[in-house]
Amino acid sequence: MIENSIENNTHLPLLQFATPKVMAASEIYIPEGKIFKKIFYIKKGILRNFFVTKSGEEKTIFFRWEGQIVAIPECIFDNQPTRQTWQALEDCELMEIDFDMVEKLSENNISLIKTRLGLAQKMLLEALKRVESFVLDKPEERYQKLIREKPEIIKRVADKHIASFIGVTPVSLSRIRKRLASQKK
Amino acid sequence: MIENSIENNTHLPLLQFATPKVMAASEIYIPEGKIFKKIFYIKKGILRNFFVTKSGEEKTIFFRWEGQIVAIPECIFDNQPTRQTWQALEDCELMEIDFDMVEKLSENNISLIKTRLGLAQKMLLEALKRVESFVLDKPEERYQKLIREKPEIIKRVADKHIASFIGVTPVSLSRIRKRLASQKK
DNA sequence: TAGTGAAATTATCTTTTGCTAATTTTTGTC
DNA sequence: GACAAAAATTAGCAAAAGATAATTTCACTA
Incomplete structure (x- = not known):
């Protein structure tokens, strides 16, 4: 399923300038500190973005997978270096599309700006849903929702990454899994 | 400080159609279930939006205050009824600006769409920062950050609303406050 | 200013999580 | 298929949070 297609409409000029990029699983795509002024479309694979805490732990904030268009908000919106690292979790x-190009093309292309607005809105709804879940749900419920709503993604990602995604430690997630398994019987 | 001014630039057409709305403290502004197709600028006061859980608890998701432009994402972006309630916390x-009007004016006004894009981006950065804090910080740290970064807002809002905003119960927030107070000495 | 209701704090008890370390399981590679 | 490294689980203990209820403080209004 294509989540944010750039292959279907009036934005062919963008594709013209897109360049392919291939990465192996576990490879670092974007290191912390970089001002990454590209957007990219994921044709295949999963990536994650994470913070490294003072104590060296990696805290995963989002997963991104095939069909999605990704922009790093702080870089694209604010021209700031990202404090996160992006890593491929699969091949x-x-x-990749140079964002300066997008900006230039946007100047007099109202349809392209509308596309950008649509993408920002989509990302916002996603982030808000996440906030909701942190406010309303216990970790256990966040985990259950995740299995229910994104089962295929969960299967492809290590539990330790899921753990920080829902705001708990890997040990705690393991206990949650155990509790849920025993409740089912 | 004006956070998202609509009074300073090329968007006077919007102001032309804006209508004033006055509310008393504690009044419900937007009830759950409404498709609220307006955006509004807060000249004065604070509002909150909250979910009501099955057990009847109110869980506050955001505060909005003077200087901000507010759009209810699910209503404006997706034409969906909101599952939240909006309430004035002060007079x-x-x-208010009718959103259909904004849409109509946007059609051939690239600058207005850019403004909308800017607003969506701003809201996204804010929501992402919130997600970060849920993943990276303990409730105690979220509370401390809040006091540090929004001291004037915190003072104007009841603790029980702060509590759900940072994802804990009012009782737990009270204990956090006690712990912090004892550490200071 | 006295009284009422809501908010905040405190107390008690239970559940969950974090931390650390040990152990088991899984994964990937040679 | 054997080995090494990483991931996941388990265990034990301390800290924090949830639930409930009682008490104190605060805020509003009559």
Whole structure:
């Protein structure tokens, strides 16, 4: 399923300038501190972005997978270096597009700006849903929702990454899994 | 400080159609279930939006205050009824703008769409920062950050609303406050 | 200013999580 | 298929949070 297609409409000019990028699983795509002024489309694979805490732990904030268009908000919106690291979790195939190009093309292309607005809105709804879940749900419920709503993604990602995604330690997630398994019987 | 001014630039057409709305403290502004197709500018006062859980508890998701432009994402982006309630926490003065009007004006006004894009991006950065804090910080740290970064807002809002905002119960927030107070000495 | 209701704090008890370390299981590679 | 490294689980203990209820403090209004 294509989540944010760039292959279906009036934005062919973008694709013209897209360049392919291939990465192996576990490879670092974007290191912390970089001002990454590209957007990219994921043709294949999963990536995650994470913070490294003072004590060296990696805290995963989001997963991104095939069909999605990704922009790093702080870089693209604010021209700031990202404090996070982006890593391929599987062998990935991306299509990169220079963002300065997008900006230039946007100047007099109202349809392209509308596309950008749509993408920002989509990302916002996703982030808000996440906030909701942190406010309303216990970790156990967040985990259950995740299995229910994104089962195929969960299977492809290590539990330790899921753990920080829902805001708990890997040990705690393991206990949650155990509790849920015993309740089912 | 004006956070998202609509009074300073090329968007006077919007202001033309804005209508004032005054509310008393504790009044419900937007009830759950409504498709609220307006955006509003807060001239004065604070509002909150909250979910009501099955057990009847109110869980506050955001606060909005003077200087901000507010759009209810699910209503404006997706034409969906909101599952949240909006309530004035102080006497408020708002300026309401019909969103259909904004859409119509946007069609051939690239600058207005850019403004909308900017607003969506701003909201996204805010929501992402919130997600970060849930993943990286303990409730105690979230509370400390809040006091540090929004001291004037915190003072104007009841603790029980702060509590759900940072994802804990009012009782737990009270204990956090006690712990912090004892550490200071 | 006295009285009422809501908010905040405190107390008690239970559940969950974090931390650390040990153990088991899984994964990937040679 | 054997080995090494990483991931996941388990265990034990301390800290924090949830639930409930009682008590104190605060805020509003009559």
